[in-house]
Amino acid sequence: MFIIGVILITIGVTFSTLGALGLVRMPDLYNRLQTSTKATTLGAFSTIIGVGFLNPAWLIKTIVIATFILLTAPISSHNLARASHKWGIPLSDKTSVDKYDSKSGKKE
Amino acid sequence: MKKTEFITGSFIALTLVVLLGVFFFQALFQPLYEGKVMPVDNVNLKNRLSLHYVLKNVHNASKYLASHGKSYFNNRELVPSRKITFGESKNFEEGSANEVTSIVVNYRGFDTLGEVTVLFISIIGLTMLIGGVVGKKLRQPSLIVRTGSRFLFPFILLFGIYIFIHGHLTPGGGFPGGAVIASGFLLLLLGLESYKFNTTASKIVESLAGLTFVSIGLVGLFAKNSFLANFIPTGTIGFLYSAGMVALIYIVIGIKVGAELSTGVAELKEGDEND
Numbered sequence: 001m002f003i004i005g006v007i008l009i010t011i012g013v014t015f016s017t018l019g020a021l022g023l024v025r026m027p028d029l030y031n032r033l034q035t036s037t038k039a040t041t042l043g044a045f046s047t048i049i050g051v052g053f054l055n056p057a058w059l060i061k062t063i064v065i066a067t068f069i070l071l072t073a074p075i076s077s078h079n080l081a082r083a084s085h086k087w088g089i090p091l092s093d094k095t096s097v098d099k100y101d102s103k104s105g106k107k108e
Numbered sequence: 109m110k111k112t113e114f115i116t117g118s119f120i121a122l123t124l125v126v127l128l129g130v131f132f133f134q135a136l137f138q139p140l141y142e143g144k145v146m147p148v149d150n151v152n153l154k155n156r157l158s159l160h161y162v163l164k165n166v167h168n169a170s171k172y173l174a175s176h177g178k179s180y181f182n183n184r185e186l187v188p189s190r191k192i193t194f195g196e197s198k199n200f201e202e203g204s205a206n207e208v209t210s211i212v213v214n215y216r217g218f219d220t221l222g223e224v225t226v227l228f229i230s231i232i233g234l235t236m237l238i239g240g241v242v243g244k245k246l247r248q249p250s251l252i253v254r255t256g257s258r259f260l261f262p263f264i265l266l267f268g269i270y271i272f273i274h275g276h277l278t279p280g281g282g283f284p285g286g287a288v289i290a291s292g293f294l295l296l297l298l299g300l301e302s303y304k305f306n307t308t309a310s311k312i313v314e315s316l317a318g319l320t321f322v323s324i325g326l327v328g329l330f331a332k333n334s335f336l337a338n339f340i341p342t343g344t345i346g347f348l349y350s351a352g353m354v355a356l357i358y359i360v361i362g363i364k365v366g367a368e369l370s371t372g373v374a375e376l377k378e379g380d381e382n383d
Contacts, residue, residue: 068263068267075256
């Protein structure tokens with residue numbers, strides 16, 4: 001139990017660090033959103049589950065919390081990205097493909 | 109509404125207000141601890157949970173006091189003699205583990221009734237002023253949001269119910285729980301285009317909850333000679349079935365606030381359809 005918990009927390013902390021790094025490093029809103037969502041989803045998810053493994057009395061509660069995070073964070077960041085794309089926030093210069101633009105252009 | 113109905117309604121309301129006013133003024137001029145109104149129980153000041161919290165040390169308060177002498181309390185009667193343990197202690201502050209709840213519902217329960225009324229009146233004012241004005245149609249949300257909101261709604265509802273049922277054990281209570289429930293309904297209203305909020309059902313639920321609150325208070329008035337007095341035995345600190353009336357009243361407040369806020373949100377979106 002203890003070893004599984006420590007491994008999970010290590011994975012979570014690593015992903016959170018990478019997400020924070022990406023938030024500084026990435027050029028535009030969409031890439032930053034992508035890195036930060038990965039950090040919250042996988043980072044927070046495995047940290048919380050790991051805490052549950054360290055203290056087995058909390059395990060069910062932590063699984064419920066982690067499931068809630070797993071459900072909400074991707075939906076909210078998807079909606080943020082979609083809304084900012086519709087609002088017209090520009091992509092970075094290095095981006096070469098924008099499939100969503102052509103798709104929505106055909107539809108509307 | 110017909111004119112005669114309005115006149116009879118306002119007459120009944122006026123009579124009730126005058127009767128309540130007479131009751132309160134009587135209570136004001138009665139001498140304390142002599143008449144019928146004041147003495148609820150013989151409160152032992154040593155058993156007050158707040159004294160332990162003032163010392164910032166629940167478990168070793170008596171040791172701390174012994175080492176620091178009388179400088180905190182001049183009256184030696186106030187020094188707590190027992191320590192508080194979860195699952196063992198009984199009858200401290202009506203048995204509620206969350207001290208805030210014990211103050212909000214027990215010491216100033218009448219004030220909480222007033223707060224709920226203020227919220228009710230403000231929601232009525234909001235819907236009267238802004239409801240039905242919205243002309244711009246919301247943009248159709250994407251498939252992910254539509255599916256996700258339908259999936260997440262029961263979880264949010266469950267979380268709100270958890271917050272107000274555990275109001276006497278953990279931080280939280282009726283108002284935050286109701287706000288969480290209303291946020292779940294807001295998610296449904298924003299995420300699903302086809303969702304219709306049943307305003308009449310929520311109004312009925314809300315009025316029933318308010319009625320239950322007042323009737324619990326009246327039962328306290330008849331059983332213990334004081335409005336909103338605790339008439340249920342207080343259990344052991346830390347258990348779900350403890351704190352007597354506090355848990356009941358918080359459930360009622362949670363349902364009432366949730367119904368109120370979600371009605372307000374729904375009327376803001378759809379406008380008043382009755383007029």
